[in-house]
Amino acid sequence: MLISLIILCALLYLSLLGFKTAYALVALANMPETHSAAKRFRVSGESAQAEVTIVQPLLSGDPRLPQVLATNLQTLPEQAFLWLIDRDDAVAQQIAAALRASFPAAQINVLLCDPAPDGINPKAWKLELARPLLQTAVCLVLDDDATLPAASLRALVQHCPVRGIVTALPHYQQGNNLPSQLLAQFVNNNAVMTYLPLLPFTTPVSINGMCYALRRDFLQQCGGFAPVLQHLTDDLAMAELCRQHDGDLLQLAVPVEVQTSVSDMRHYRQQMHRWMVFATLLLQQQSKGTALLITLLQGIHPLLLWILLLLCIVQPATLFLLVLVLVMRSAAMMLVQKQVTGAFRHRFGLSLLSELLQPLHLLHALRERRIRWRSRVYQVKRNDQFHVAES
Structure with a gap:
Protein backbone atom coordinates (compact mmCIF):
# COMPACT_ATOMS: atom_id res chain seq x y z
CA MET A 1 0.00 0.00 0.00
CA LEU A 2 2.78 2.41 0.96
CA ILE A 3 4.75 1.61 -2.18
CA SER A 4 1.64 2.20 -4.31
CA LEU A 5 1.17 5.61 -2.67
CA ILE A 6 4.80 6.51 -3.35
CA ILE A 7 4.45 5.50 -7.00
CA LEU A 8 1.24 7.53 -7.29
CA CYS A 9 2.90 10.65 -5.84
CA ALA A 10 5.87 10.24 -8.18
CA LEU A 11 3.59 9.85 -11.21
CA LEU A 12 1.49 12.87 -10.25
CA TYR A 13 4.57 15.03 -9.72
CA LEU A 14 6.13 13.96 -13.02
CA SER A 15 2.82 14.46 -14.83
CA LEU A 16 2.51 18.05 -13.60
CA LEU A 17 6.16 18.67 -14.38
CA GLY A 18 5.80 17.16 -17.84
CA PHE A 19 2.71 19.22 -18.62
CA LYS A 20 4.31 22.50 -17.58
CA THR A 21 7.58 21.74 -19.34
CA ALA A 22 5.95 20.61 -22.58
CA TYR A 23 3.61 23.57 -22.86
CA ALA A 24 6.25 26.06 -21.76
CA LEU A 25 8.29 24.81 -24.72
CA VAL A 26 5.21 25.05 -26.97
CA ALA A 27 4.70 28.64 -25.82
CA LEU A 28 8.35 29.42 -26.54
CA ALA A 29 8.07 27.92 -30.01
CA ASN A 30 4.98 30.04 -30.70
CA MET A 31 6.33 33.33 -29.39
CA ALA A 184 16.99 33.59 -7.17
CA GLN A 185 16.16 29.90 -7.34
CA PHE A 186 12.54 30.55 -6.44
CA VAL A 187 12.13 33.07 -9.26
CA ASN A 188 14.22 31.24 -11.86
CA ASN A 189 12.50 27.92 -11.16
CA VAL A 262 18.91 40.05 0.39
CA SER A 263 21.03 40.63 3.46
CA ASP A 264 19.93 37.71 5.61
CA MET A 265 17.30 35.01 6.08
CA ARG A 266 14.96 37.49 7.77
CA HIS A 267 15.02 39.68 4.67
CA TYR A 268 14.48 36.60 2.48
CA ARG A 269 11.49 35.57 4.58
CA GLN A 270 9.97 39.07 4.31
CA GLN A 271 10.37 39.08 0.53
CA MET A 272 8.84 35.63 0.13
CA HIS A 273 6.04 36.56 2.52
CA ARG A 274 5.16 39.63 0.44
CA TRP A 275 5.12 37.63 -2.79
CA MET A 276 2.98 34.89 -1.27
CA VAL A 277 0.48 37.43 0.06
CA PHE A 278 0.32 38.88 -3.46
CA ALA A 279 -0.28 35.37 -4.83
CA THR A 280 -3.24 34.89 -2.49
CA LEU A 281 -4.66 38.25 -3.64
CA LEU A 282 -4.42 37.07 -7.24
CA LEU A 283 -6.31 33.87 -6.43
CA GLN A 284 -9.04 35.82 -4.63
CA GLN A 285 -9.86 37.69 -7.84
CA GLN A 286 -10.08 34.64 -10.10
CA SER A 287 -13.05 32.46 -10.94
CA LYS A 288 -13.23 29.16 -9.06
CA GLY A 289 -12.12 27.26 -12.15
CA THR A 290 -9.12 29.50 -12.81
CA ALA A 291 -8.12 29.51 -9.14
CA LEU A 292 -8.30 25.71 -9.06
CA LEU A 293 -6.18 25.42 -12.20
CA ILE A 294 -3.54 27.80 -10.84
CA THR A 295 -3.48 25.92 -7.53
CA LEU A 296 -3.12 22.60 -9.32
CA LEU A 297 -0.27 23.76 -11.54
CA GLN A 298 1.61 25.91 -9.04
CA GLY A 299 0.65 24.80 -5.54
CA ILE A 300 0.41 21.02 -5.57
CA HIS A 301 3.90 20.02 -6.65
CA PRO A 302 5.72 21.20 -3.47
CA LEU A 303 3.24 19.20 -1.38
CA LEU A 304 3.74 16.13 -3.56
CA LEU A 305 7.48 16.53 -3.16
CA TRP A 306 7.14 16.69 0.62
CA ILE A 307 4.92 13.59 0.69
CA LEU A 308 7.28 11.71 -1.61
CA LEU A 309 10.30 12.67 0.47
CA LEU A 310 8.74 11.61 3.77
CA LEU A 311 7.33 8.35 2.40
CA CYS A 312 10.67 7.39 0.88
CA ILE A 313 12.33 7.93 4.24
CA VAL A 314 9.83 5.50 5.76
CA GLN A 315 10.27 3.07 2.84
CA PRO A 316 13.97 3.33 1.84
CA ALA A 317 13.57 0.67 -0.84
CA THR A 318 11.75 3.25 -2.97
CA LEU A 319 14.43 5.93 -2.75
CA PHE A 320 15.27 5.29 -6.39
CA LEU A 321 11.86 6.78 -7.28
CA LEU A 322 12.71 9.96 -5.38
CA VAL A 323 16.07 10.14 -7.16
CA LEU A 324 14.32 9.68 -10.51
CA VAL A 325 11.84 12.47 -9.75
CA LEU A 326 14.60 14.86 -8.67
CA VAL A 327 16.72 14.09 -11.73
CA MET A 328 13.75 14.64 -14.05
CA ARG A 329 12.90 17.84 -12.19
CA SER A 330 16.40 19.24 -12.65
CA ALA A 331 16.54 18.19 -16.29
CA ALA A 332 13.21 19.88 -17.07
CA MET A 333 14.17 23.13 -15.39
CA MET A 334 17.59 23.28 -17.02
CA LEU A 335 16.05 22.56 -20.43
CA VAL A 336 13.52 25.38 -20.17
CA GLN A 337 15.97 27.84 -18.63
CA LYS A 338 18.49 27.14 -21.38
CA GLN A 339 15.83 27.74 -24.02
CA VAL A 340 14.81 31.08 -22.51
CA THR A 341 18.04 32.61 -21.23
CA GLY A 342 20.77 30.63 -22.98
CA ALA A 343 22.21 29.64 -19.61
CA PHE A 344 21.67 27.07 -16.87
CA ARG A 345 20.47 28.92 -13.76
CA HIS A 346 19.42 25.80 -11.87
CA ARG A 347 21.23 24.84 -8.65
CA PHE A 348 20.17 21.38 -7.53
CA GLY A 349 20.28 21.69 -3.74
CA LEU A 350 19.14 25.30 -3.47
CA SER A 351 16.38 24.73 -6.00
CA LEU A 352 15.07 21.74 -4.06
CA LEU A 353 15.20 23.63 -0.77
CA SER A 354 13.39 26.59 -2.34
CA GLU A 355 10.54 24.37 -3.51
CA LEU A 356 10.21 22.60 -0.17
CA LEU A 357 9.97 25.95 1.62
CA GLN A 358 7.08 27.20 -0.53
CA PRO A 359 4.24 25.62 1.51
CA LEU A 360 5.70 27.17 4.67
CA HIS A 361 5.83 30.60 3.05
CA LEU A 362 2.22 30.18 1.90
CA LEU A 363 1.04 29.23 5.39
CA HIS A 364 2.83 32.29 6.75
CA ALA A 365 1.11 34.49 4.15
CA LEU A 366 -2.31 33.09 5.01
CA ARG A 367 -1.77 33.63 8.73
CA GLU A 368 0.04 36.99 8.72
CA ARG A 369 -1.40 39.67 6.42
CA ARG A 370 1.03 42.42 7.34
CA ILE A 371 3.79 42.81 4.76
CA ARG A 372 7.01 44.81 4.61
CA TRP A 373 7.84 46.62 1.37
CA ARG A 374 11.38 47.92 1.93
CA SER A 375 10.85 50.81 4.37
CA ARG A 376 7.04 50.53 4.38
CA VAL A 377 4.71 48.18 6.27
CA TYR A 378 1.13 47.47 5.14
CA GLN A 379 -1.76 45.60 6.68
CA VAL A 380 -3.52 43.78 3.85
CA LYS A 381 -7.12 42.60 3.78
CA ARG A 382 -7.86 42.59 0.07
CA ASN A 383 -6.14 43.86 -3.04
CA ASP A 384 -8.19 47.05 -2.82
CA GLN A 385 -8.15 47.29 0.96
CA PHE A 386 -4.81 47.89 2.70
CA HIS A 387 -3.34 50.56 4.95
CA VAL A 388 -0.05 51.64 6.45
CA ALA A 389 0.80 49.77 9.65
CA GLU A 390 3.40 50.19 12.36
CA SER A 391 6.66 48.29 11.97
Whole structure:
Protein backbone atom coordinates (compact mmCIF):
# COMPACT_ATOMS: atom_id res chain seq x y z
CA MET A 1 0.00 0.00 0.00
CA LEU A 2 2.78 2.41 0.96
CA ILE A 3 4.75 1.61 -2.18
CA SER A 4 1.64 2.20 -4.31
CA LEU A 5 1.17 5.61 -2.67
CA ILE A 6 4.80 6.51 -3.35
CA ILE A 7 4.45 5.50 -7.00
CA LEU A 8 1.24 7.53 -7.29
CA CYS A 9 2.90 10.65 -5.84
CA ALA A 10 5.87 10.24 -8.18
CA LEU A 11 3.59 9.85 -11.21
CA LEU A 12 1.49 12.87 -10.25
CA TYR A 13 4.57 15.03 -9.72
CA LEU A 14 6.13 13.96 -13.02
CA SER A 15 2.82 14.46 -14.83
CA LEU A 16 2.51 18.05 -13.60
CA LEU A 17 6.16 18.67 -14.38
CA GLY A 18 5.80 17.16 -17.84
CA PHE A 19 2.71 19.22 -18.62
CA LYS A 20 4.31 22.50 -17.58
CA THR A 21 7.58 21.74 -19.34
CA ALA A 22 5.95 20.61 -22.58
CA TYR A 23 3.61 23.57 -22.86
CA ALA A 24 6.25 26.06 -21.76
CA LEU A 25 8.29 24.81 -24.72
CA VAL A 26 5.21 25.05 -26.97
CA ALA A 27 4.70 28.64 -25.82
CA LEU A 28 8.35 29.42 -26.54
CA ALA A 29 8.07 27.92 -30.01
CA ASN A 30 4.98 30.04 -30.70
CA MET A 31 6.33 33.33 -29.39
CA PRO A 32 5.15 36.04 -31.80
CA GLU A 33 7.50 37.35 -34.43
CA THR A 34 7.05 40.86 -35.70
CA HIS A 35 4.83 39.95 -38.66
CA SER A 36 2.59 37.58 -36.69
CA ALA A 37 2.30 39.98 -33.77
CA ALA A 38 1.14 42.74 -36.09
CA LYS A 39 -1.75 40.54 -37.15
CA ARG A 40 -2.69 38.97 -33.83
CA PHE A 41 -2.00 41.80 -31.40
CA ARG A 42 -2.71 44.82 -33.60
CA VAL A 43 0.89 46.04 -33.48
CA SER A 44 1.47 49.06 -35.69
CA GLY A 45 4.69 47.63 -37.13
CA GLU A 46 6.92 50.54 -36.20
CA SER A 47 10.60 49.88 -35.62
CA ALA A 48 12.17 49.12 -32.26
CA GLN A 49 13.70 52.58 -32.28
CA ALA A 50 10.29 54.18 -31.68
CA GLU A 51 10.16 56.78 -28.98
CA VAL A 52 9.97 55.17 -25.57
CA THR A 53 10.31 56.52 -22.05
CA ILE A 54 11.54 54.15 -19.35
CA VAL A 55 9.66 55.12 -16.20
CA GLN A 56 11.13 53.93 -12.90
CA PRO A 57 9.66 54.54 -9.45
CA LEU A 58 12.72 54.65 -7.17
CA LEU A 59 12.89 53.87 -3.47
CA SER A 60 16.05 53.77 -1.41
CA GLY A 61 16.80 50.87 0.89
CA ASP A 62 18.54 48.46 -1.47
CA PRO A 63 22.34 48.94 -1.47
CA ARG A 64 22.50 47.78 -5.10
CA LEU A 65 20.22 50.56 -6.34
CA PRO A 66 23.04 52.78 -7.72
CA GLN A 67 24.65 49.84 -9.50
CA VAL A 68 21.40 48.65 -11.09
CA LEU A 69 20.46 52.13 -12.32
CA ALA A 70 23.96 52.67 -13.71
CA THR A 71 23.78 49.38 -15.59
CA ASN A 72 20.62 50.50 -17.38
CA LEU A 73 22.21 53.82 -18.28
CA GLN A 74 25.21 52.00 -19.75
CA THR A 75 23.13 49.38 -21.58
CA LEU A 76 20.55 51.82 -22.97
CA PRO A 77 22.51 55.05 -23.53
CA GLU A 78 20.07 56.55 -26.05
CA GLN A 79 16.87 55.97 -24.09
CA ALA A 80 14.97 58.52 -22.03
CA PHE A 81 14.56 57.74 -18.33
CA LEU A 82 12.04 59.24 -15.95
CA TRP A 83 12.88 58.57 -12.31
CA LEU A 84 10.10 59.00 -9.76
CA ILE A 85 11.40 59.70 -6.26
CA ASP A 86 9.64 60.47 -2.99
CA ARG A 87 10.17 64.06 -1.95
CA ASP A 88 11.30 62.87 1.49
CA ASP A 89 13.66 60.18 0.13
CA ALA A 90 16.95 62.08 0.40
CA VAL A 91 19.06 58.97 -0.26
CA ALA A 92 17.37 58.20 -3.59
CA GLN A 93 17.70 61.86 -4.60
CA GLN A 94 21.43 61.76 -3.85
CA ILE A 95 21.81 58.59 -5.92
CA ALA A 96 19.98 60.19 -8.84
CA ALA A 97 22.11 63.35 -8.65
CA ALA A 98 25.33 61.33 -8.58
CA LEU A 99 24.30 59.25 -11.60
CA ARG A 100 23.27 62.32 -13.58
CA ALA A 101 26.73 63.74 -12.91
CA SER A 102 28.41 60.46 -13.91
CA PHE A 103 26.34 60.13 -17.11
CA PRO A 104 26.03 63.72 -18.40
CA ALA A 105 24.87 62.59 -21.85
CA ALA A 106 22.06 60.43 -20.48
CA GLN A 107 18.45 61.56 -20.87
CA ILE A 108 17.40 61.51 -17.23
CA ASN A 109 14.47 63.43 -15.81
CA VAL A 110 13.59 63.30 -12.13
CA LEU A 111 10.14 63.90 -10.68
CA LEU A 112 9.87 64.45 -6.94
CA CYS A 113 6.62 63.01 -5.64
CA ASP A 114 4.61 63.79 -2.54
CA PRO A 115 3.93 60.77 -0.30
CA ALA A 116 1.08 58.50 -1.33
CA PRO A 117 -1.99 58.79 0.91
CA ASP A 118 -2.87 55.84 3.12
CA GLY A 119 -4.61 53.10 1.18
CA ILE A 120 -2.98 54.16 -2.10
CA ASN A 121 -0.38 52.04 -3.90
CA PRO A 122 2.86 54.08 -3.75
CA LYS A 123 4.15 52.78 -7.08
CA ALA A 124 0.90 53.47 -8.94
CA TRP A 125 0.71 56.87 -7.21
CA LYS A 126 4.09 57.87 -8.64
CA LEU A 127 3.22 56.54 -12.08
CA GLU A 128 0.01 58.54 -12.18
CA LEU A 129 1.86 61.70 -11.14
CA ALA A 130 4.29 61.09 -14.01
CA ARG A 131 1.62 60.50 -16.66
CA PRO A 132 1.29 64.16 -17.73
CA LEU A 133 5.05 64.21 -18.40
CA LEU A 134 4.97 61.33 -20.88
CA GLN A 135 5.67 62.65 -24.36
CA THR A 136 6.78 59.48 -26.16
CA ALA A 137 4.62 56.95 -27.97
CA VAL A 138 5.49 54.10 -25.61
CA CYS A 139 5.74 54.03 -21.82
CA LEU A 140 7.86 51.25 -20.34
CA VAL A 141 7.54 50.70 -16.59
CA LEU A 142 10.66 49.17 -15.05
CA ASP A 143 11.26 48.36 -11.38
CA ASP A 144 14.30 49.95 -9.77
CA ASP A 145 15.91 46.57 -9.06
CA ALA A 146 15.68 45.43 -12.69
CA THR A 147 18.07 45.76 -15.62
CA LEU A 148 16.75 45.54 -19.17
CA PRO A 149 18.95 44.21 -21.99
CA ALA A 150 18.84 46.23 -25.21
CA ALA A 151 17.48 43.24 -27.13
CA SER A 152 14.61 42.89 -24.65
CA LEU A 153 13.76 46.58 -25.01
CA ARG A 154 13.66 46.26 -28.80
CA ALA A 155 11.38 43.23 -28.58
CA LEU A 156 9.02 44.91 -26.13
CA VAL A 157 8.68 48.00 -28.32
CA GLN A 158 8.31 45.99 -31.53
CA HIS A 159 5.55 43.88 -30.03
CA CYS A 160 3.79 46.54 -27.99
CA PRO A 161 0.11 46.29 -28.98
CA VAL A 162 -1.80 49.30 -30.20
CA ARG A 163 -4.27 48.40 -27.45
CA GLY A 164 -2.76 46.35 -24.69
CA ILE A 165 0.29 45.58 -22.57
CA VAL A 166 3.41 43.59 -23.38
CA THR A 167 5.59 42.22 -20.61
CA ALA A 168 8.99 40.55 -20.17
CA LEU A 169 9.98 37.44 -18.22
CA PRO A 170 11.87 37.98 -14.93
CA HIS A 171 15.16 36.25 -14.18
CA TYR A 172 17.05 36.72 -10.94
CA GLN A 173 20.81 37.06 -10.86
CA GLN A 174 22.52 34.83 -8.33
CA GLY A 175 23.66 36.66 -5.20
CA ASN A 176 26.68 35.91 -3.07
CA ASN A 177 24.91 34.69 0.06
CA LEU A 178 22.46 31.88 0.78
CA PRO A 179 19.31 34.06 1.13
CA SER A 180 19.95 35.78 -2.22
CA GLN A 181 20.57 32.45 -3.92
CA LEU A 182 17.40 30.95 -2.46
CA LEU A 183 15.39 33.90 -3.74
CA ALA A 184 16.99 33.59 -7.17
CA GLN A 185 16.16 29.90 -7.34
CA PHE A 186 12.54 30.55 -6.44
CA VAL A 187 12.13 33.07 -9.26
CA ASN A 188 14.22 31.24 -11.86
CA ASN A 189 12.50 27.92 -11.16
CA ASN A 190 8.99 29.34 -11.20
CA ALA A 191 8.91 32.29 -13.62
CA VAL A 192 8.99 30.26 -16.82
CA MET A 193 6.82 27.48 -15.37
CA THR A 194 4.25 30.02 -14.17
CA TYR A 195 3.97 32.53 -17.01
CA LEU A 196 4.35 30.27 -20.07
CA PRO A 197 2.58 26.86 -19.80
CA LEU A 198 -0.98 28.21 -20.08
CA LEU A 199 -0.27 30.56 -23.00
CA PRO A 200 -1.14 27.90 -25.62
CA PHE A 201 -4.62 27.71 -24.06
CA THR A 202 -5.49 31.19 -22.80
CA THR A 203 -4.31 34.75 -22.38
CA PRO A 204 -2.17 35.66 -19.36
CA VAL A 205 -3.97 35.99 -16.04
CA SER A 206 -1.72 38.87 -15.02
CA ILE A 207 1.43 40.67 -16.12
CA ASN A 208 4.95 40.83 -14.77
CA GLY A 209 4.88 44.16 -12.98
CA MET A 210 8.67 44.35 -12.91
CA CYS A 211 8.77 45.26 -16.61
CA TYR A 212 5.92 46.05 -18.98
CA ALA A 213 5.20 48.44 -21.83
CA LEU A 214 2.08 50.06 -23.22
CA ARG A 215 1.31 52.90 -25.58
CA ARG A 216 0.62 56.34 -24.18
CA ASP A 217 -2.61 56.68 -26.17
CA PHE A 218 -3.97 53.41 -24.78
CA LEU A 219 -2.89 54.41 -21.27
CA GLN A 220 -4.84 57.65 -21.64
CA GLN A 221 -7.91 55.77 -22.87
CA CYS A 222 -7.74 53.60 -19.74
CA GLY A 223 -7.71 56.68 -17.52
CA GLY A 224 -4.01 56.39 -16.79
CA PHE A 225 -2.94 54.68 -13.59
CA ALA A 226 -5.71 56.34 -11.55
CA PRO A 227 -8.06 53.30 -11.70
CA VAL A 228 -5.43 51.08 -10.00
CA LEU A 229 -4.36 53.48 -7.25
CA GLN A 230 -6.27 51.61 -4.57
CA HIS A 231 -4.93 48.19 -5.57
CA LEU A 232 -1.89 46.82 -3.76
CA THR A 233 -0.93 44.45 -6.58
CA ASP A 234 -0.81 47.02 -9.35
CA ASP A 235 0.33 44.46 -11.95
CA LEU A 236 -2.82 42.38 -11.50
CA ALA A 237 -4.93 45.55 -11.49
CA MET A 238 -3.27 46.81 -14.70
CA ALA A 239 -3.99 43.49 -16.41
CA GLU A 240 -7.65 43.72 -15.43
CA LEU A 241 -7.82 47.37 -16.52
CA CYS A 242 -6.37 46.37 -19.89
CA ARG A 243 -9.02 43.68 -20.36
CA GLN A 244 -11.79 46.10 -19.39
CA HIS A 245 -10.70 48.35 -22.27
CA ASP A 246 -10.53 45.57 -24.86
CA GLY A 247 -6.75 45.40 -24.68
CA ASP A 248 -4.43 42.48 -25.40
CA LEU A 249 -2.02 40.99 -22.86
CA LEU A 250 1.15 39.75 -24.52
CA GLN A 251 3.75 37.75 -22.59
CA LEU A 252 7.15 37.61 -24.26
CA ALA A 253 10.01 35.34 -23.24
CA VAL A 254 12.60 38.12 -23.42
CA PRO A 255 14.41 38.47 -20.09
CA VAL A 256 14.47 41.28 -17.59
CA GLU A 257 17.25 40.75 -15.07
CA VAL A 258 16.41 41.42 -11.43
CA GLN A 259 19.01 42.10 -8.74
CA THR A 260 17.69 42.43 -5.20
CA SER A 261 19.99 42.61 -2.20
CA VAL A 262 18.91 40.05 0.39
CA SER A 263 21.03 40.63 3.46
CA ASP A 264 19.93 37.71 5.61
CA MET A 265 17.30 35.01 6.08
CA ARG A 266 14.96 37.49 7.77
CA HIS A 267 15.02 39.68 4.67
CA TYR A 268 14.48 36.60 2.48
CA ARG A 269 11.49 35.57 4.58
CA GLN A 270 9.97 39.07 4.31
CA GLN A 271 10.37 39.08 0.53
CA MET A 272 8.84 35.63 0.13
CA HIS A 273 6.04 36.56 2.52
CA ARG A 274 5.16 39.63 0.44
CA TRP A 275 5.12 37.63 -2.79
CA MET A 276 2.98 34.89 -1.27
CA VAL A 277 0.48 37.43 0.06
CA PHE A 278 0.32 38.88 -3.46
CA ALA A 279 -0.28 35.37 -4.83
CA THR A 280 -3.24 34.89 -2.49
CA LEU A 281 -4.66 38.25 -3.64
CA LEU A 282 -4.42 37.07 -7.24
CA LEU A 283 -6.31 33.87 -6.43
CA GLN A 284 -9.04 35.82 -4.63
CA GLN A 285 -9.86 37.69 -7.84
CA GLN A 286 -10.08 34.64 -10.10
CA SER A 287 -13.05 32.46 -10.94
CA LYS A 288 -13.23 29.16 -9.06
CA GLY A 289 -12.12 27.26 -12.15
CA THR A 290 -9.12 29.50 -12.81
CA ALA A 291 -8.12 29.51 -9.14
CA LEU A 292 -8.30 25.71 -9.06
CA LEU A 293 -6.18 25.42 -12.20
CA ILE A 294 -3.54 27.80 -10.84
CA THR A 295 -3.48 25.92 -7.53
CA LEU A 296 -3.12 22.60 -9.32
CA LEU A 297 -0.27 23.76 -11.54
CA GLN A 298 1.61 25.91 -9.04
CA GLY A 299 0.65 24.80 -5.54
CA ILE A 300 0.41 21.02 -5.57
CA HIS A 301 3.90 20.02 -6.65
CA PRO A 302 5.72 21.20 -3.47
CA LEU A 303 3.24 19.20 -1.38
CA LEU A 304 3.74 16.13 -3.56
CA LEU A 305 7.48 16.53 -3.16
CA TRP A 306 7.14 16.69 0.62
CA ILE A 307 4.92 13.59 0.69
CA LEU A 308 7.28 11.71 -1.61
CA LEU A 309 10.30 12.67 0.47
CA LEU A 310 8.74 11.61 3.77
CA LEU A 311 7.33 8.35 2.40
CA CYS A 312 10.67 7.39 0.88
CA ILE A 313 12.33 7.93 4.24
CA VAL A 314 9.83 5.50 5.76
CA GLN A 315 10.27 3.07 2.84
CA PRO A 316 13.97 3.33 1.84
CA ALA A 317 13.57 0.67 -0.84
CA THR A 318 11.75 3.25 -2.97
CA LEU A 319 14.43 5.93 -2.75
CA PHE A 320 15.27 5.29 -6.39
CA LEU A 321 11.86 6.78 -7.28
CA LEU A 322 12.71 9.96 -5.38
CA VAL A 323 16.07 10.14 -7.16
CA LEU A 324 14.32 9.68 -10.51
CA VAL A 325 11.84 12.47 -9.75
CA LEU A 326 14.60 14.86 -8.67
CA VAL A 327 16.72 14.09 -11.73
CA MET A 328 13.75 14.64 -14.05
CA ARG A 329 12.90 17.84 -12.19
CA SER A 330 16.40 19.24 -12.65
CA ALA A 331 16.54 18.19 -16.29
CA ALA A 332 13.21 19.88 -17.07
CA MET A 333 14.17 23.13 -15.39
CA MET A 334 17.59 23.28 -17.02
CA LEU A 335 16.05 22.56 -20.43
CA VAL A 336 13.52 25.38 -20.17
CA GLN A 337 15.97 27.84 -18.63
CA LYS A 338 18.49 27.14 -21.38
CA GLN A 339 15.83 27.74 -24.02
CA VAL A 340 14.81 31.08 -22.51
CA THR A 341 18.04 32.61 -21.23
CA GLY A 342 20.77 30.63 -22.98
CA ALA A 343 22.21 29.64 -19.61
CA PHE A 344 21.67 27.07 -16.87
CA ARG A 345 20.47 28.92 -13.76
CA HIS A 346 19.42 25.80 -11.87
CA ARG A 347 21.23 24.84 -8.65
CA PHE A 348 20.17 21.38 -7.53
CA GLY A 349 20.28 21.69 -3.74
CA LEU A 350 19.14 25.30 -3.47
CA SER A 351 16.38 24.73 -6.00
CA LEU A 352 15.07 21.74 -4.06
CA LEU A 353 15.20 23.63 -0.77
CA SER A 354 13.39 26.59 -2.34
CA GLU A 355 10.54 24.37 -3.51
CA LEU A 356 10.21 22.60 -0.17
CA LEU A 357 9.97 25.95 1.62
CA GLN A 358 7.08 27.20 -0.53
CA PRO A 359 4.24 25.62 1.51
CA LEU A 360 5.70 27.17 4.67
CA HIS A 361 5.83 30.60 3.05
CA LEU A 362 2.22 30.18 1.90
CA LEU A 363 1.04 29.23 5.39
CA HIS A 364 2.83 32.29 6.75
CA ALA A 365 1.11 34.49 4.15
CA LEU A 366 -2.31 33.09 5.01
CA ARG A 367 -1.77 33.63 8.73
CA GLU A 368 0.04 36.99 8.72
CA ARG A 369 -1.40 39.67 6.42
CA ARG A 370 1.03 42.42 7.34
CA ILE A 371 3.79 42.81 4.76
CA ARG A 372 7.01 44.81 4.61
CA TRP A 373 7.84 46.62 1.37
CA ARG A 374 11.38 47.92 1.93
CA SER A 375 10.85 50.81 4.37
CA ARG A 376 7.04 50.53 4.38
CA VAL A 377 4.71 48.18 6.27
CA TYR A 378 1.13 47.47 5.14
CA GLN A 379 -1.76 45.60 6.68
CA VAL A 380 -3.52 43.78 3.85
CA LYS A 381 -7.12 42.60 3.78
CA ARG A 382 -7.86 42.59 0.07
CA ASN A 383 -6.14 43.86 -3.04
CA ASP A 384 -8.19 47.05 -2.82
CA GLN A 385 -8.15 47.29 0.96
CA PHE A 386 -4.81 47.89 2.70
CA HIS A 387 -3.34 50.56 4.95
CA VAL A 388 -0.05 51.64 6.45
CA ALA A 389 0.80 49.77 9.65
CA GLU A 390 3.40 50.19 12.36
CA SER A 391 6.66 48.29 11.97
